[in-house]
Amino acid sequence: MRQFTTGDLNKQVGDVTDAASREPVVLTRHNKPRFVLMSYEHYERMRSSNDSRRALSTSQMPDEHAELFGAAIERLAQGEGYDDEP
Numbered sequence: 831m832r833q834f835t836t837g838d839l840n841k842q843v844g845d846v847t848d849a850a851s852r853e854p855v856v857l858t859r860h861n862k863p864r865f866v867l868m869s870y871e872h873y874e875r876m877r878s879s880n881d882s883r884r885a886l887s888t889s890q891m892p893d894e895h896a897e898l899f900g901a902a903i904e905r906l907a908q909g910e911g912y913d914d915e916p
Contacts, residue, residue, distance in 0.1 A: 831856055836864070 832849050833856045839846050846867065849855050854868035868876075888896065 833858060833863075835859070839867075 836859045850867040851869050856863045857865040
């Protein structure tokens with residue numbers, strides 16, 4: 831997913847909207863993701879989809895997933911896993 835700053839949106843609206851017509855783009859402000867810009871068609875597909883997937887917070891994770899996630903985060907915090915090769 832491409833990324834632009836909100837300043838880019840002001841200065842290069844054509845480039846940003848062209849990119850958003852192909853795929854959703856992230857708009858950042860102060861180096862943090864703040865908005866997602868996408869075509870209306872993409873939004874409608876997403877909104878009308880029967881896809882049951884959804885974003886949840888980690889507090890809503892099943893316990894077995896939370897344990898796996900916690901272990902993976904701990905490995906990364908110890909500097910392991912960044913350059914692991916399969």
